[in-house]
Amino acid sequence: MHIAVAVMVGLAGAACVLLTLVSAVKTVVVPRAAPVLITRWVFAGVRAFFTVALWRRRDYLSRDRVMALYAPFGLLALPVVWLALVTIGFMAIYWSLGAHPLWEAFLESGSSLLTLGFRTPTDTVGAILTFSEAILGLGLLALVVSYLPSTYSSFSRRELMVTSLDTQAGSPPSAVELLERLARIDGIGELDAFWQEWGRWFADIAETHTSTPTLVFFRSPQPERSWVIAAGTVLDAAALVSSTLDVPKQPSAALCIRSGYLALQNIGDFFAMPYDPDPAPDGAISVTRAEYDAACRRLSDAGATLKPDRDRAWRDFVGWRVNYDALLLRFASLCMAPPAPWSSDRALPFQRLPIARRRSRPRI
Template identity: 75%
Template sequence: MHSVVAALVGLAGGVCVLLTVVSAVKTVVVPRASPVLITRVVFVAMRGLFAAVLWRSRDFRSKDRVMALYAPFSLLMLPVVWLVLVVGGYTAAFWSLGVRPWPEAFLESGSSLLTLGFRPPTDTITALLTFSEAVIGLGLLALLVSYLPSIYASYSRRELMVTALDSQAGSPPSAAELLEREARIDGIGELDTFWQEWARWFADIAETHTSTPSLVYFRSPQPDRSWVTAAGAVLDAAALVASTLDAPKQPSADLCIRSGYLALRNIGDFFVMPYDPDPAPDDPISITRAEYDAVCLRIAEAGGRLKPDRDQSWRDFAGWRVNYDAVLLRFASLCMAAPALWSSDRAVPFSRAPVTRRRARSRL
């Protein structure tokens, strides 16, 4: 009976180590969005700790300073949790091989993982366990060391465009301010390169923020900036150009919208965000007709030419916005983005509610 218990304990320890290694590989090495229980638990637990601190913060800037530490701290907690689980798993394995009592097995495991060598193995099997644990410990740390430069390279590319948007769309950014400024310099018809650059940006975040989902939580260097509000401002501006402004047709603006809402949906799928993948053009959106008309008035006063049929323009705009409205607002809540027009100023509380995925309707 005792040997059966020892075998079961050893098996449980081996499973714990295996699951930990698989978790680390999926988190760091596998280049696609792979839900990982250990990683999710760490980030959710850290979010709870930071939420407990946030209740003392009254203004947004104080909250931003606190949340700026959330993603880095959560990321650095991952290897700590991995190493703790490996130590626990190998402690069970050493105990099952006769290293008794439990404190002795723990010391044997800790000595092996940290390659301290103050607990020499007593036989060949124990030596093999010692060597394997040392290799796993070094491997996990090496994975993290190689992981960090990749994360910050992706973060730097993302934030370069977010920062550049300041000069055109303000801080926090808005489609109204972007098109106002372009109208004043008669530049609305010259935005083709702008839409192409942002279409590539959306494609980039679709890849990096699904293969490395922790990037979603990394905040911009300035409190008034956010990748979420930048995405919303660009998409709304493109939707206004495609639907409302009386300017030469800009196919790149339409493609930018498609690239944007597909990127947001792809990232949202990892977080199990609810949205309708095939919305009807007349489905409700979070923006009211009065808000739309107010932005149109701002653009017209700045010199922008609007299409004469405002009712049809509104229907066209809503038909574009409905493709990204729900996901954008949930990301604004998830990331606690700075208040910005038509995005984080009406953020929808984040919740996971899986829905049936169908092929999205394309208006192109």
């Protein structure tokens, strides 16, 4: 009976080590969105702690200061949890091989993992386990060391575009303000390069924010900025140009919208966000007709030429916005984005699908 228990404990310890290694590899090495339970649990636990810290904070600036630490703390908690699980796993293995009491197994495992060397193996099996644990511990630390620079490189690249939007669309940015400024300088017809640049930005975040999902929670250096708000501003501006402004057709604006909502869908899939991959063009959106008409009046006052059929323009705007409306609002809630028109000012509660669903091919 004692032998059977020892074997079961040893196998459980080996399974713990193996699952931890797989978690680390999927999180750091695999270049795609790979859901990992350990990683999810760590970030969920850290998020719960920060939710408690936000309990009495009502104004946005104080909440932003707290949440700015969430992603870095979650990222740094991962290697701690990995090392702790490896220690526990090898502790179970050492105990099953005769390292009694449990404290002795813990000292054996800790000495090997941290390469302290105050415990010397007395047999071949013990030596193999000691070397294996030491290599695994150093490997996990090396993975984290290499992971951080790539994460902050992607963050810096993302924020460069978010910051540039301040000079064009205000702070916090607004699609209407962006187009107002362009209308005053006769720049609305010269937006091809702008749409192409932001289309590449959407493609970049689609890749980086799925292969490194922690980037979703990294907040901008300035509290009034957010990658979510920037995405919504550009998408709404492209939707207004494509539907409402009486300008020559800009195919690059339509492609920018497609690049944007596909990026949000790809990132949303990792977080199991609910959305309709093929929405009806006349589906419901969060922007009201009154808000749309108010935006049209502002654009007209700024000198922009609007299409004469306002009802048709509204229907076209709805047809564009419906592709990204729900996802944009849920990301605004998930990331606690700063107050901004047509996005975080009406954020939807974050929801996760209970099961994965198959996606159909989206359309423009």
